[in-house]
Amino acid sequence: xxxxxxxxxxxxxxxxxxxxxxxxxxxxxxxxxxxxxxxxxxxxxxxxxxxxxxxxxxxxxxxxxxxxxxxxxxxxxxxxxxxxxxxxxxxxxxx
Amino acid sequence: xxxxxxxxxxxxxxxxxxxxxxxxxxxxxxxxxxxxxxxxxxxxxxxxxxxxxxxxxxxxxxxxxxxxxxxxxxxxxxxxxxxxxxxxxxxxxxxxxxxxxxxxxxxxxxxxxxxxxxxxxxxxxxxxxxxxxxxxxxxxxxxxxxxxxxxxxxxxxxxxxxxxxxxxxxxxxxxxxxxxxxxxxxxxxxxxxxxxxxxxxxxxxxxxxxxxxxxxxxxxxxxxxxxxxxxxxxxxxxxxxxxxxxxxxxxxxxxxxxxxxxxxxxx
Numbered sequence: 001x002x003x004x005x006x007x008x009x010x011x012x013x014x015x016x017x018x019x020x021x022x023x024x025x026x027x028x029x030x031x032x033x034x035x036x037x038x039x040x041x042x043x044x045x046x047x048x049x050x051x052x053x054x055x056x057x058x059x060x061x062x063x064x065x066x067x068x069x070x071x072x073x074x075x076x077x078x079x080x081x082x083x084x085x086x087x088x089x090x091x092x093x094x095x
Numbered sequence: 096x097x098x099x100x101x102x103x104x105x106x107x108x109x110x111x112x113x114x115x116x117x118x119x120x121x122x123x124x125x126x127x128x129x130x131x132x133x134x135x136x137x138x139x140x141x142x143x144x145x146x147x148x149x150x151x152x153x154x155x156x157x158x159x160x161x162x163x164x165x166x167x168x169x170x171x172x173x174x175x176x177x178x179x180x181x182x183x184x185x186x187x188x189x190x191x192x193x194x195x196x197x198x199x200x201x202x203x204x205x206x207x208x209x210x211x212x213x214x215x216x217x218x219x220x221x222x223x224x225x226x227x228x229x230x231x232x233x234x235x236x237x238x239x240x241x242x243x244x245x246x247x248x249x250x251x252x253x254x255x256x257x258x259x260x261x262x263x264x265x266x267x268x269x270x271x272x273x274x275x276x277x278x279x280x281x282x283x284x285x286x287x288x289x290x291x292x293x294x295x296x297x298x299x300x301x302x303x304x305x306x307x308x309x310x311x312x313x314x315x316x317x318x319x320x321x322x323x324x325x326x327x328x329x330x331x332x333x334x335x336x337x338x339x340x341x342x343x344x345x346x347x348x349x350x351x352x353x354x355x356x357x358x359x360x361x362x
Contacts, residue, residue, distance in 0.1 A: 006144075027146050030257070037250065038146035041153055 008057040009035040011042075013049035021053050029054075116292045117230070118172040120299065122182065123192035123289070123335055125165035129183060130343070131197035131214060132158030133350055135207070143204050150250060151207070157243040164236045184354035188343050195334035196279035198343045205258050205268035209276050212251035212316070217283040219244040220309050224300035233298070252316045259320025266322075273325055281330030284309070290335075 006028040012021035024043050029035035035054040044052070063071060075081070109117060135155035142148025166179035196214060201207045222244050225237035258269040284302040286294060293299045317324050333339070353360060 028144060029146065033253070034257075037253065038150070040246075041150040042146055045149075045153065 006030045006034075009039075009054045010057050010060060011035075011039045012053040012055075013039075013043055014051040014053075015049050016047075021051065024048070026057060113292070113296060113298075114172060116289050117298060118169055119192065119289045120293050121165050121169040121172060121233070123287075125162050125169055125182070126191045126193040127197055128158040128162040128165065129350075130191070130193045130346060131210075132156070132162060133346060134197065134199075134201055135211075137201055138207065147204075154211070154243075154247050154250070157240070157247065161236065161240045161243070164239075168232050168236070180354065184351050188339055188347055189337040191339065191343060191347070192335050192337060193343075194279065194282045195331055195340055196276065196283065198334065198340060198346060199276060199279060200342055202272065202275070203268055205265065205272040206276065208251055208254040208258060209269065209272035211247065212255045213276060213280040214283070215244060215248040215251045216309050216313055217280075217305070219248045220305045220312075221300065221302075224305060228298055228300075230298050248312075252312070255316055255322075256320045259317070259322040269320070269322065273322070277325045278328050278331045282332045282334060285330070285332055287335045 007030075008026055009029055009032075010026050011024050013024045014021045027035065027038050027042055029038050032054060036052055039052045039054055043049070132155045135151045135158070138148060138151045139155070140148065142151060162183070163179055166182045169182055170177050170179055196210060199206070199210055219241065222237045222241040226234055226241060228234045228237065255269070258265040260266075284306060286302055290299065290302075294301045314324060334343075
């Protein structure tokens, strides 16, 4: 990485109604304080949020796309893992 | 704009002389935000990094919003049928009453940050006191703008510290910016006859009461930035009385071009 370039940060915003912080994008900043201020300027201009998290991108570890078959395909034929194979009693509403 | 009856009553409670002074003072505040907002907007698309490009455009838009409220109020106070656009776009340079600081060129990022910090430190503390003005319109404008100014001051303070306590290069540039711009900082808190009349009437805050908190914040930021506070610099004044530096004419030429070329145009 170019020494003169600021590290990359991932930005998470919690909206007024939302309960969880959602990933909204990334930006460059020299440190966490600047990252939060930059996130305020870049990602909350249209009332998107009331809380900001930032984390340096280098600290995010991701699964390897090459593992996709081994990771996810085995779940394909295991429909019984969804709780849909029983009768809901009539007295239970709003299910 | 439609004037509500209660507002008309408030305007009429001022003597004609005080009303004229208030008109001039509101105009001065509007000019100040307009010119600085325009200066910041010149950075749009030219910022050192995308994030700061947006930050400066955000601040410019905040200032422009404040400008509009102030020009609208000034137009009502004057009562001569001029609109906010007439006041913003169709006056001569000598009729603009902004302090000299805000018309100074953007220079490099250190110049812009320094100009912004010196202004924000005044603007924020001024608005915080103006919220308590007996003039309901000014109090309402201040109430909205002070939240924006609080962020502006946070932004420019943060950057002044980073530049001062940053690299050798950033420090060199900050020192140069202070050399150029510090001399314009005194005018902000040096009241004109108009401001004195309104301070005496209790409509705008006495600047002397703002100085202790302004100085405390400035000293704190400069200390963090490891930059000595300039001492014994002769302070330039005149902008608030219409005596401007050469820069204002160029700003107005660009700002007024459309309205002068196509009078009354709207979009």
